[in-house]
Amino acid sequence: MEEFLHFIGRNCSQHMIPLTNTIRINPERLWSRIMEMAQFGATPAGGCNRQALTDADKAGRDLFIRWCREAGCDIRIDEIGNIFARRPGGEPDLPPVITGSHLDTQPSGGKFDGIYGVLAGLELVETLNDAGVTTRHPLEIVVWTNEEGCRFDTAMMGSAVWSSAMDLDAAYALVDCDGLSVQDELRRTGYRGSRTTTDISVHAAFELHIEQGPVLEDEGKAIGVVTGVQHMSRHRIVILGVEAHAGPTPMALRKDPMMALSIFLPQLYALAAEYGPEGRVTFGFIQVEPGSPNTVPGCLELTVDIRHPNAGNYQAMLERYRECVRAACDSLGLSVEMACVWEAPGVVFDSGCIDAVRQAVETLGYSSRDIVSGAGHDACNISAVAPTSMIFVPCENGLSHNEAEAITPEQAETGANVLLLAVLEKVGITG
Numbered sequence: 427m428e429e430f431l432h433f434i435g436r437n438c439s440q441h442m443i444p445l446t447n448t449i450r451i452n453p454e455r456l457w458s459r460i461m462e463m464a465q466f467g468a469t470p471a472g473g474c475n476r477q478a479l480t481d482a483d484k485a486g487r488d489l490f491i492r493w494c495r496e497a498g499c500d501i502r503i504d505e506i507g508n509i510f511a512r513r514p515g516g517e518p519d520l521p522p523v524i525t526g527s528h529l530d531t532q533p534s535g536g537k538f539d540g541i542y543g544v545l546a547g548l549e550l551v552e553t554l555n556d557a558g559v560t561t562r563h564p565l566e567i568v569v570w571t572n573e574e575g576c577r578f579d580t581a582m583m584g585s586a587v588w589s590s591a592m593d594l595d596a597a598y599a600l601v602d603c604d605g606l607s608v609q610d611e612l613r614r615t616g617y618r619g620s621r622t623t624t625d626i627s628v629h630a631a632f633e634l635h636i637e638q639g640p641v642l643e644d645e646g647k648a649i650g651v652v653t654g655v656q657h658m659s660r661h662r663i664v665i666l667g668v669e670a671h672a673g674p675t676p677m678a679l680r681k682d683p684m685m686a687l688s689i690f691l692p693q694l695y696a697l698a699a700e701y702g703p704e705g706r707v708t709f710g711f712i713q714v715e716p717g718s719p720n721t722v723p724g725c726l727e728l729t730v731d732i733r734h735p736n737a738g739n740y741q742a743m744l745e746r747y748r749e750c751v752r753a754a755c756d757s758l759g760l761s762v763e764m765a766c767v768w769e770a771p772g773v774v775f776d777s778g779c780i781d782a783v784r785q786a787v788e789t790l791g792y793s794s795r796d797i798v799s800g801a802g803h804d805a806c807n808i809s810a811v812a813p814t815s816m817i818f819v820p821c822e823n824g825l826s827h828n829e830a831e832a833i834t835p836e837q838a839e840t841g842a843n844v845l846l847l848a849v850l851e852k853v854g855i856t857g
């Protein structure tokens with residue numbers, strides 16, 4: 427770190443005050459913009475339905491671009507509709523520091539998931555403008571297209587294309603339930619840009635986001651220093667037995683898949699506890715056939731979602747899961763098929779970016795804890811191609827993907843100030 431760059435009043439060296447001790451975001455401006463953005467796709471229950479590339483999403487994007495232009499940013503839009511709003515740096519050839527998130531929401535989403543990170547980025551630009559600061563590196567605010575993956579069924583789509591984790595044509599070909607494609611909707615809304623998605627050179631990246639879980643609130647911490655994202659996978663289990671009459675068939679002579687479930691279900695909950703507190707096992711879908719009250723089911727289908735932040739523990743949980751299910755079925759003479767239907771490897775964020783967040787928290791005197799994200803974010807894709815980390819703020823009752831999703835103006839201010847100082851560390855200051 428070039429210490430001298432972090433001081434203002436360079437002509438009176440005896441009384442230099444670090445800029446990081448004085449510069450702060452404008453909380454009222456940030457909050458009013460979050461509330462104004464929430465008008466697009468507003469739902470009666472106080473949430474937002476602003477799914478990717480709908481008219482509401484277009485209106486939100488248009489407003490964001492207007493605000494950025496008014497703040498002096500140059501706007502570029504890439505082929506998948508990601509928006510890059512650049513505040514020039516003093517050394518234009520240097521790669522930008524980027525920060526941002528997404529403006530799209532779930533069908534019954536909230537005002538903050540994604541939006542907060544985007545508008546905090548804009549607030550940083552306004553704050554630097556107000557303070558008359560010139561940074562060495564350019565600063566770019568990024569809006570990633572279709573993070574939620576609800577209208578078009580691929581979450582984190584825009585950042586996946588940008589980072590080459592997903593083919594552009596495959597993304598264009600995704601269709602919604604009315605048969606409308608991403609490509610058609612990008613054209614219709616005017617957001618199919620020309621900037622190549624392979625033009626990647628980024629000095630550092632930060633994503634500020636609500637936690638979407640209850641840990642920070644439960645522990646009374648103001649900031650989550652996000653060190654990475656969990657390993658996660660989804661599995662489908664199908665167990666075949668023999669349908670039989672519920673009355674005449676003695677228990678010992680049944681081929682009942684539910685008996686296998688009764689063995690391995692407690693074992694897998696115990697497994698999550700054994701690898702706790704970070705181990706996660708979720709049975710989100712379960713179905714028996716034929717689904718008749720007086721028939722022993724002949725078929726059981728269920729899903730298991732398994733997560734852990736530590737690679738070794740995650741792999742161990744996967745092995746133990748397969749052993750438990752196999753052994754339970756074998757003991758009852760049942761046939762079983764297990765398939766992994768989706769897997770996202772965990773992410774370890776960049777230590778330099780994490781340190782910048784830690785330093786910002788320390789300077790500001792906020793309480794914090796390290797945390798591993800349980801959900802996927804655009805930052806996962808970005809981290810494959812650029813030094814990246816995330817900042818979490820608590821959200822009320824840990825709720826998100828919910829119209830009741832809420833943070834306080836103070837929480838919004840806290841997170842944005844941490845983002846400001848972390849970004850300043852990476853962009854450097856020339857004047």
Ligand SMILES: [Zn+2]
Pocket residue numbers: 528539540573635
């Ligand atoms: Zn989000």
